[in-house]
Each structure stands twice: as C-alpha cells, then as structure tokens.
Amino acid sequence: MKTLLAGAAIALMGLTQTASADGHANYPERPIMMMVSYGAGGATDFQARIVTMTAGNEDALGMPVAIINKPGAGGRVGWNWLAGQADADGYTLGAYNVPHFIAQSIKGGVEYSTASFEPIANWGADPAVLVVGADSAFNTLQDVVDFAKANPGKLTTSGAGLFVGHHIAALQMEKAGDMKMAYIPTKGGGAAAMKAVIAGDVMAGINNLSDAFRAASAGNVKILAVADLERNEFLPNVPTMMESGLAVDNASVNFRGVMVPKGTPQGIIDKLAATVPMMFENKRVAGKMKAGGSPMHIMNRDEVLAMWAAREGTLKELLAGL
Amino acid sequence: MEFIYYFGDVFTPINFSLLLLGTIGGLILGATPGLSPTMAVALLIPFTFQLEAAQGLILLGAAYTSTVAGGAVSAILLKIPGAPANIATTLDGHAMALKGEGAKALQLSFLSSAVGGVFGVLLLIFLTPVLAKWALAFGPSHLFWLAILGVTVIGSLDSNSVVKGLLSGCIGLWLATIGFDDIMGAQRFIFHPSLGGGINIIAALIGLFAIPQVITMFAKGRKNDGSEAIKVQKYPIKSAIAEMMRNKRALGIGTLTGSIIGLIPGVGGQIAGLVAYDQSKKFSSDRDKFGTGHPEGLIAAESANNAMVGPSLVPLLTLSIPGSPTAAVLLGGLLIHGIFPGTDLFDNHPDVAWTFINSMLIGQILMCIFGLYVAGMAARVAQVPQSMMAAIVLGLAVFGSYSVQSSMGDVYVMATLGVMMYFLERFGFSAAPLVLGLILGPIAESNFIQGSMIATATDGLAPYFFGGPLNIFLIAIVVVSIFYSAYMELRSRRYTSKEEIMA
Numbered sequence: 001m002k003t004l005l006a007g008a009a010i011a012l013m014g015l016t017q018t019a020s021a022d023g024h025a026n027y028p029e030r031p032i033m034m035m036v037s038y039g040a041g042g043a044t045d046f047q048a049r050i051v052t053m054t055a056g057n058e059d060a061l062g063m064p065v066a067i068i069n070k071p072g073a074g075g076r077v078g079w080n081w082l083a084g085q086a087d088a089d090g091y092t093l094g095a096y097n098v099p100h101f102i103a104q105s106i107k108g109g110v111e112y113s114t115a116s117f118e119p120i121a122n123w124g125a126d127p128a129v130l131v132v133g134a135d136s137a138f139n140t141l142q143d144v145v146d147f148a149k150a151n152p153g154k155l156t157t158s159g160a161g162l163f164v165g166h167h168i169a170a171l172q173m174e175k176a177g178d179m180k181m182a183y184i185p186t187k188g189g190g191a192a193a194m195k196a197v198i199a200g201d202v203m204a205g206i207n208n209l210s211d212a213f214r215a216a217s218a219g220n221v222k223i224l225a226v227a228d229l230e231r232n233e234f235l236p237n238v239p240t241m242m243e244s245g246l247a248v249d250n251a252s253v254n255f256r257g258v259m260v261p262k263g264t265p266q267g268i269i270d271k272l273a274a275t276v277p278m279m280f281e282n283k284r285v286a287g288k289m290k291a292g293g294s295p296m297h298i299m300n301r302d303e304v305l306a307m308w309a310a311r312e313g314t315l316k317e318l319l320a321g322l
Numbered sequence: 323m324e325f326i327y328y329f330g331d332v333f334t335p336i337n338f339s340l341l342l343l344g345t346i347g348g349l350i351l352g353a354t355p356g357l358s359p360t361m362a363v364a365l366l367i368p369f370t371f372q373l374e375a376a377q378g379l380i381l382l383g384a385a386y387t388s389t390v391a392g393g394a395v396s397a398i399l400l401k402i403p404g405a406p407a408n409i410a411t412t413l414d415g416h417a418m419a420l421k422g423e424g425a426k427a428l429q430l431s432f433l434s435s436a437v438g439g440v441f442g443v444l445l446l447i448f449l450t451p452v453l454a455k456w457a458l459a460f461g462p463s464h465l466f467w468l469a470i471l472g473v474t475v476i477g478s479l480d481s482n483s484v485v486k487g488l489l490s491g492c493i494g495l496w497l498a499t500i501g502f503d504d505i506m507g508a509q510r511f512i513f514h515p516s517l518g519g520g521i522n523i524i525a526a527l528i529g530l531f532a533i534p535q536v537i538t539m540f541a542k543g544r545k546n547d548g549s550e551a552i553k554v555q556k557y558p559i560k561s562a563i564a565e566m567m568r569n570k571r572a573l574g575i576g577t578l579t580g581s582i583i584g585l586i587p588g589v590g591g592q593i594a595g596l597v598a599y600d601q602s603k604k605f606s607s608d609r610d611k612f613g614t615g616h617p618e619g620l621i622a623a624e625s626a627n628n629a630m631v632g633p634s635l636v637p638l639l640t641l642s643i644p645g646s647p648t649a650a651v652l653l654g655g656l657l658i659h660g661i662f663p664g665t666d667l668f669d670n671h672p673d674v675a676w677t678f679i680n681s682m683l684i685g686q687i688l689m690c691i692f693g694l695y696v697a698g699m700a701a702r703v704a705q706v707p708q709s710m711m712a713a714i715v716l717g718l719a720v721f722g723s724y725s726v727q728s729s730m731g732d733v734y735v736m737a738t739l740g741v742m743m744y745f746l747e748r749f750g751f752s753a754a755p756l757v758l759g760l761i762l763g764p765i766a767e768s769n770f771i772q773g774s775m776i777a778t779a780t781d782g783l784a785p786y787f788f789g790g791p792l793n794i795f796l797i798a799i800v801v802v803s804i805f806y807s808a809y810m811e812l813r814s815r816r817y818t819s820k821e822e823i824m825a
Contacts, residue, residue, distance in 0.1 A: 040364035041644070041651030050658070053371065068728050069364075072519020073502035077729070080515060109502075109509050156779050162507040182779035185505045187768040188588050191650065195587055195643045199458040202776060214642045218664025291660025
C-alpha cells in the first residue's frame, strides 16, 4: 500500500512538473471554479453566471467555469477564503466587487488587501444612483441638497450596508455638498434598501443603477442623479452628480470582475488576462447582460490594476475620518 | 379572470412535463435535510438558461412549491426540518411518527399543504394589487414589534417548563449576534474564521435537530441489534381527508396566518409555520395535546408554510423587490430572459406571468398527489435499522450543512451546536425555541437599530415606535399574547417535580 501511495505521489509530482514545464500551454485541463462572495440570485452571482456561460467555447477557455457561492458578512467570508485558503493553481478564480473589498481591507478585520489578489479582467460597472419615492417632493438633486443643507442630519437615506459603494457615495455627497445626511444601512442588501425607499420608510436612497432602473421602469421610484463620470446608456436622461453641481466622482461605482489569489503561476495569469476579456465580449453575453439591465464595462488586467490603485488612494482618504 | 385564458399553456406537453419534473424533483430535494427551497431553486437556475422564459419559470415555481412541502418528510420521519419553515412540523409530526402514525402524519401534511398552498396562490391571482400595498406597510418599527411578538411565543414552544424555553431562546438570541454586523460595522464573538459570516440558519437547524437524534440512535444501536424500528401503520387517504376536515379551525388559522405573514418582505417564510402553530394552540380546546402528536398542530404548521408561497412572491412580481432569498433567486431567473418583474411583467409578458402563476396552482395539486404516494412508501424508510439510519442521517447532515455555502466552517458549526444540543436535551431543553431565537434575533435587532436611526433623524424614538395604528395593533397583540401565556401558565400550574427537572 505504501509503495502504491508513494508511486502515486511521484506520478502526481511528475504531472505537475510537466504542466509547468510547457509554460501552461495546456491550461486549463479541467473545469475551473469561480468563487462569488455573495449568495445565489444576487446581482454579482447573476452577472458572474452570465459572463462565464461561454467559457467552454473553443475560442474562450475551452473549459466550463462553475460558480461557487461563499456568502457572508458583506463578502468578507468569501474573500477571506480566497486570500487564505484557496489553491493558487489557476483553477480557483474569484469575483471581486470594488470598492467593497478595498474599503473593507482599509477598515481592517479581514485577511486580505489588494496585494492578496491578482486581477484578471473587469466585466461590469454598476454606478450608484440617488433614488426617491415616485411621489416624493424632491425632483432634482438640487432639491435634495437644499433640504439636507437646511436640515442637517435629517435626510434619511437608505443603502445596502457599510463600506459598500452606496455608503461611499453617501460619504462623497456629504463631503462635496458640505452637508450632513442620515445614512441608514440595511441588512437585506440593496433590495431591502430599495424597499425602504418605495415604502416611504426613508426620504431617499442610494442604490445600484441596475436595480433602480428596474424599479423606475415599474414606476415605483424617481432616479435623480448618477454617481459616475458620464451619463449611463440605460438612463440617458438622468444627469451625473457633477452635472448637477455636486463634485462626486466614480469612486462609488461598483466594478465587478475576475481575480485570482496571489501566487497563481504567472503563465496562467497571462493566459487568463489574454482570453477572459475576449470571453466577456461575446455577443450572447452582451445580449443577456443588456436584457437583464446590467451595464457592462470591460477592462483588461492593466486597466484594472490602475483602477484598484486609484480606488485605494481615494478610499483611504475618504475613510480616514471614520 | 385573465389567468384562466392562460391555463392551456400549462398543459402543453413540454410545459407539463417540466411541471412534473419540477414537482417530483422538488419533493426529493425538499425531503433531503439541508436542501432548502432557496438552494433547490438556485440549483435549477442554470438549466433555465436554455429554456424559454415561461418554461424556466414553470420549473422554478414547481420546485419552490414542492420543496416547501417536501421538507415535511424529513421533519416528520427524522425530526430534521429541511428548512426553517418546517420547524413547527417536527413538533407534532415527529411525535405522531413515533406513535406509528407516520403515514397518517405525512398524508395530513401534504393535504393541508395543498389546501394552504392553493389558497395562497389564489390570493396571488386575485388580490395582488391590494397585497402589494400591505407588504409595503411594514416598516422597521412594525417588523421590530412583529419579531417581539415572535419572542413571546418562545417560552411556551415545545417545552415542559417556560423557564427552560426562555433560556434556550436566549441561547439562540446570543448565537444570532455572532459575526460581522452589517449595520454598525462591528465584529462580534468571532473567534474563528468559520464564524465570520455568523451562524448560518440552515447549518444550525441541521445540527440542532439531527445530531442529537444521531447520537441517540447510535447509543441505542449499541444496546440492541436495531430491530426496534418505528412501526408505521397504513392509513387510508379517505380517513386522512376526513381527519383534516375535522380540524377546520387549525386549517383556517394556518392558512390565514401563513398568507398574511408570508407577505411581509424579509420575515415571512421562516416564522409563518411557528406563529400558526402557536396561534392554533392558543385557540384550541385540546391545547395540552400539542406536542404529543396532535394532528391539529401538524395541520396548522403545514398549511401555513405552503400558504406563504403565493403571497411571498407578491413584492417580487408587483414591486420588483425580492422579499425572500428564494424570490431573489427567481428574480435572477426572470432577468436572464430580459423580463423585469413589475408592470412590465403583467403588461408585456402576460403569457409568462400567468403561465407561471397557473403552474404553481396546478403544482400544488400535483405535489399533493405525489406526496400522498410518498406517504405510502414511508413505511419502508422507517424500517431501516437505527444503527444504519444514524449513519445515513449523519451523512446527510454533513452534506446538507456543507452545501449551503460550500463551507467546511458550516459543518463545524453544525457539529458543535449538535453536540451541545444533545446535552441540553438531556436536561429538558428543546431545539425549537433555540432556533426561533436564532431567527428572530437578527430581525428584531436590525430593525430596532434601523428604526432608531430613522427615528433620531426625524421625529424621535417614542412617536416612531409607538405611533401609528399598525404599531399600536402589533403592541396590543404582544401584550395580549404575554398575558394569555401568563394566565394559562398560572391556571394550569403544575409544580415540576425534581425528577422532571432532572429528566
């Protein structure tokens, strides 16, 4: 038995050696797993499933990508796992949400930072938007700002939690407008925050563009402004916050993409970085994403590296006072 | 009456076979401990990518309906609730199975599930616009009082002594605080990475209910050869129907409570069964028999948890807000086909909307038919020797708790809580109040903090939490519930003997 085991071990070592000797030309040789740190049915999970559905095609990775959900604590559980426990062998990918994981790593209490991961490519950008109920007296961003300035700390504004894009946008709005809002984080994520706006529990809300777009087309909310650098293709009539006179940039935009744990062989990272953006550009993927109201924004590895670094700087400054 | 027009679509060969597939598959998945309705629906989502929108939703709707009912199978035969919705089913259902009435319990549970379920879907069909307003009426202060109402039930639930019930409720409330708190950003009682996300309710459920059973079975299996399997008497379906009709009050209370509570976003599904169980106990003339295998308790619990299915979809279908995790998964199933729930769904895709709703109606009936067939076979399951059964249940428990979030941490949590519960049970504590504390803790806490944040920013705490007709109504029920329990406790006061305390 012992010799058998030893033999198997040697054979395995031989296998891994041949695999790395040829510069990972045959990668991937088996299906790949992608960890999503939010539950099944959430926006990140939903989009991750769409953008990876063509992975098995010959012109993409040639192997299917299986989504595995590790939800909990606003994404911390999944990212802790990816940074600390996942195998860095190229067969374990992870989905990232910026600014969430960067903000969490700045606030501490987690086992990861931007240095723990290597980005591969970005697939989506979901800006934060300011919404009010359909029958609200507010009709423009200026109305909201005027109210907040006249009544410091009285403007109740719901969002999906602390240190997520919604919270960052609220902090930026307060800073830019030199005003005080009452940010109300909800436990049930964006859906609960949206419910609070529609039901009139709060006066305003900051939510994902994709979810707000659905709620607005159902006639339940008004979207007053987008926290991004330019107007969004889904909402050509909604101004950006900057256009409305509030100096809020795109630091709160929820970027979603693929990364791998640090230590993944460079050959595999290069191969993934070359193929994955092309996989995202597939027409079927784009069609499904558009139908689901999810804005796409494809970025390659270098662009994502630059974006992460820029975000980290902005967030450190913004969260320093908290 | 628009829905009748689309009934034909449910019976096309492909749609109907998908409906059958979803129903049978759902029953099997639901009966597996740890596979909650949410997970079952999530597992099926990738299959719907290839189907047309209506077909995909038929599959998902049928699976949702029948997993909720299927959870009763393991709750009754093994005392392991498949999902939080089935906790109340274990109380009388498993007691009936121990008395040899397993088949009867299963038949009653499927029949009352069908009655509750059909009523819930009819509500969805006819009253959706009205119900949508009602679902929105519950703000943080109301949800807080609702959770407190749930807390008043804890003491009297499945326990010989109110004090022990309250104590295990407190353990549950404490366990619920573990993890990262999303509202205040605090970390509480995290001593190990597996606890970072808090205690997962499904993993806790499996541990608390299944592990003490497994340990007991192993202990018994050592003493004898395990031939002492549960006997199951055959029970004619006709008498089961008659039995259900005799308990109209429990059926009515269960169905109504389930429909009303199921509507409330974020709360409904988990506590509908328990609240219905408690209410029918309070209104019953045989309240002493509850917990000893009394059909009334089983009927109330099961009719409630299926009645909740239809109304729980109201916030999703009308307002595009998923009110429960399962609804969130269904939302994904709609979006993948480019259909936005809300007015878009009913105005532009009535064929999808009504075919989906109709298939849930037919699904309830199919679920009942297949369920009754399963009940007939229950005898064979119960004849498995205990030592083998223990191994099977242990395997399922590990599999179930791992698969919820693909996390080994959840398996550790399940095992730890299970061993703890084994010893607690030996001292007369029971699992149901503990789980109820675990479920209600976060609801009460987060809504209180949110409410107080809103209140301090607006008109102050007292007017926010005590003002408004709905708040006052809920507070009144809380007060009545407390006084009623205290009165009943005093009236039927038994001085617990020392033997009973030690038992």
